[in-house]
Amino acid sequence: MPTTSCDRQHDVYDASCPCRQVLDLLANKWSALALGALEDGPRRFGALRDRLDGVSPKVLTATLRKLEDQGLIDRTVFPSVPLHVEYSLTPLGADACAPLAALRQWVVANIDRFPDQAAVARAS
């Protein structure tokens, strides 16, 4: 467990600053996609699994748990039958969506400027 005690002002470049942990959480493919998937309203586990094409249930669970622990999303259980669990953004999570959406949109808008991904993979 790393120490998380940065005095002075906050700085993501300081390994011991809590900012670093938060950046590590948000600067992550699945976190960025999951938060984006919740932007227009709560969604259930299965809906998120479908939307986040390619994610395994194990990783999705882990991602959602981390986001919940950090106060970015809420997890609400409806004890109906069958069981029903809804994930939704907290105010903090909703605010975090802005920079993440910007990143996702930048990627889509600029994808044609990147080299062919198959060629990059071969070169390794």
Next chain:
Amino acid sequence: MPTTSCDRQHDVYDASCPCRQVLDLLANKWSALALGALEDGPRRFGALRDRLDGVSPKVLTATLRKLEDQGLIDRTVFPSVPLHVEYSLTPLGADACAPLAALRQWVVANIDRFPDQAAVARAS
């Protein structure tokens, strides 16, 4: 190797879209920090290692190679003595800095709204 052939329009939510690989590269702690560290001019390997507090040389090398492969940074070797290697942003990399800087800055600006990191770690 995943297939990287998404026809139709581009979408980061599609696992087979090249967007997904690019998002995976950019939505990464070390990539976000490394590109930010190059924002105000070229830097050498050692300078980056110092700036990216906590990064090991191996991980830094891997991160820089991936960014280079994707055309986000340039690697210039100066055959001076001792050897001198300079990393700098390409135009594409410079453009990518904007959303990444926004994300880093959002984290710093909102860090006080997050739960205490030590408490989160204990709860696991």
Next chain:
DNA sequence: CACCGTAGTACCTTTCGGAAACTAATAAGC
């Protein structure tokens, strides 16, 4: 020739991540 600085690599351990199977709770159908 030992030593320095720079930019990495080699080796090894640990963790992550993916696929598939399995669980729990309950209800509907036969």
Next chain:
DNA sequence: GCTTATTAGTTTCCGAAAGGTACTACGGTG
């Protein structure tokens, strides 16, 4: 009453990737 279906995961297994520490390569300097 037994089987099947649904939802939301968990468990297990295993290969891939991340990560840390120590070492190497290179050429000059003292």
